[in-house]
Amino acid sequence: MNASFNPNELSEFARYYGFHYDRIDPIGLVKDTLIDMERGLRGQSSSLPMIPAYISPIGRVPQGKTVIALDAGGTNLRAALVSFDESGKAVAQHTQKAPMPGTQGRVTAEQFFDQIAGLTAPLLEKAPDVPGIGFTFSYHMDITKEADGILITFSKEIDAPEVLGKAIGQGLREALKRRNVKKIPERIVLLNDTAATLLFGLADLPARGELRGKDRYALPGGPVIGFILGTGVNTAYPEVSIPKIGFASETAPQIVVCETGTFAHRYMGVLDKEYDAATKTPGKYTLEKSVAGAYLGPLTLHILKQAVQDGLLKFKRADEFLTWNTLQTKDLNDFMYSPLSGEGNIAALFGPDEENALASCAYLVSILTERAGLFSAAMVAAAAERTQSFNPFAPIRIAVEGTTFMRYKGMRTALESYLHSMLNAQKPRSYTIVPVEQASLFGAAVAALSA
Numbered sequence: 001m002n003a004s005f006n007p008n009e010l011s012e013f014a015r016y017y018g019f020h021y022d023r024i025d026p027i028g029l030v031k032d033t034l035i036d037m038e039r040g041l042r043g044q045s046s047s048l049p050m051i052p053a054y055i056s057p058i059g060r061v062p063q064g065k066t067v068i069a070l071d072a073g074g075t076n077l078r079a080a081l082v083s084f085d086e087s088g089k090a091v092a093q094h095t096q097k098a099p100m101p102g103t104q105g106r107v108t109a110e111q112f113f114d115q116i117a118g119l120t121a122p123l124l125e126k127a128p129d130v131p132g133i134g135f136t137f138s139y140h141m142d143i144t145k146e147a148d149g150i151l152i153t154f155s156k157e158i159d160a161p162e163v164l165g166k167a168i169g170q171g172l173r174e175a176l177k178r179r180n181v182k183k184i185p186e187r188i189v190l191l192n193d194t195a196a197t198l199l200f201g202l203a204d205l206p207a208r209g210e211l212r213g214k215d216r217y218a219l220p221g222g223p224v225i226g227f228i229l230g231t232g233v234n235t236a237y238p239e240v241s242i243p244k245i246g247f248a249s250e251t252a253p254q255i256v257v258c259e260t261g262t263f264a265h266r267y268m269g270v271l272d273k274e275y276d277a278a279t280k281t282p283g284k285y286t287l288e289k290s291v292a293g294a295y296l297g298p299l300t301l302h303i304l305k306q307a308v309q310d311g312l313l314k315f316k317r318a319d320e321f322l323t324w325n326t327l328q329t330k331d332l333n334d335f336m337y338s339p340l341s342g343e344g345n346i347a348a349l350f351g352p353d354e355e356n357a358l359a360s361c362a363y364l365v366s367i368l369t370e371r372a373g374l375f376s377a378a379m380v381a382a383a384a385e386r387t388q389s390f391n392p393f394a395p396i397r398i399a400v401e402g403t404t405f406m407r408y409k410g411m412r413t414a415l416e417s418y419l420h421s422m423l424n425a426q427k428p429r430s431y432t433i434v435p436v437e438q439a440s441l442f443g444a445a446v447a448a449l450s451a
Contacts, residue, residue: 026377034385055447112163131185148168222397227399291372316351399439
């Protein structure tokens with residue numbers, strides 16, 4: 001069984017079911033995003049909540065000062081003493097790692113904060129005069145004017161229901177007092193991982209060389225956008241006007257976290273809607289379900305099954321494929337890097353005489369990847385538009401973190417290609433896009449210094 005490989009037919013299939021990237025107007029998508037961003041900033045009904053971080057990006061990270069950086073995300077909690085050397089490079093010392101409280105059984109609120117304090121207190125003994133603690137807390141929280149974070153929800157692996165609704169910074173402060181820590185820093189700054197990525201970009205990217213000009217806020221090196229494309233997707237950028245909290249400053253912007261994954265774009269196809277209805281959060285996280293690592297595998301599985309049912313994708317083990325309940329994005333990515341290897345759960349489905357069916361499968365996956373790159377680029381482009389920065393000597397710096405951007409085949413190429421077209425559609429705009437590593441930990445350190 002070796003049906004012909006027909007790119008035109010496959011593309012028409014994608015158009016019929018509404019997931020082909022050529023049905024999307026890239027510039028129109030950026031405009032749609034900007035409209036929702038503006039509504040979110042005004043506190044109006046919007047799919048983008050536009051959360052103020054109550055942190056202003058600093059022009060240059062102070063050299064020689066040491067702070068405590070905490071990073072809570074996934075299954076691990078990390079803590080370190082962090083300083084920045086003369087070149088702006090972050091240096092971590094006495095790094096410690098422990099399981100995230102609540103991942104090994106239910107804990108009370110007091111136990112939760114005591115475990116965090118257990119990593120923090122020894123660092124305060126080593127450096128009792130630190131000016132602050134920066135805490136990247138990668139769970140849904142509302143940020144207060146004091147830069148504390150009120151926890152809204154945990155992801156499913158954290159079992160600590162008593163912590164919901166509590167202020168994380170204040171909880172840590174009280175736990176440190178229970179441990180009789182003598183000098184607790186006055187400043188404990190909570191932020192999410194996207195804001196941390198932006199802040200680390202401020203510290204890290206100027207150290208790489210060519211950035212000498214200043215942006216419209218008189219900060220050296222141009223404004224920084226933080227973008228994460230991994231299991232989820234999010235964007236953060238410096239904003240000069242946030243009407244819903246009465247904030248306005250042309251010279252001292254405030255970081256805003258867009259919560260990009262919730263953007264309700266108008267390009268959902270029939271199969272997108274079917275897949276969305278079967279998820280645990282139907283009608284929510286529309287953009288994230290089109291681009292992020294948590295969803296690309298399962299969405300692709302749903303679409304490929306439709307291709308089999310329509311007789312477009314034919315191979316001997318197709319009936320077996322239709323029984324699959326899930327497809328991990330990692331397995332899909334492995335397949336795209338070596339489809340002819342015969343290895344992995346997808347490639348193994350196709351016999352040596354079914355190369356055309358194999359090519360058809362890879363072709364449909366590539367259409368979805370291209371669309372995901374387009375969607376992602378629009379989110380970054382919209383944030384860049386909000387900065388209103390065109391200075392060729394102070395390019396916009398886009399700090400990116402996330403395995404889907406870095407490792408998913410074709411994603412980075414597609415994103416960067418569309419981004420260039422979007423940002424230069426009407427007038428030239430200088431920008432640089434650079435992956436960063438350990439941004440959550442080091443960005444927390446910058447936050448502690450951003451008094």
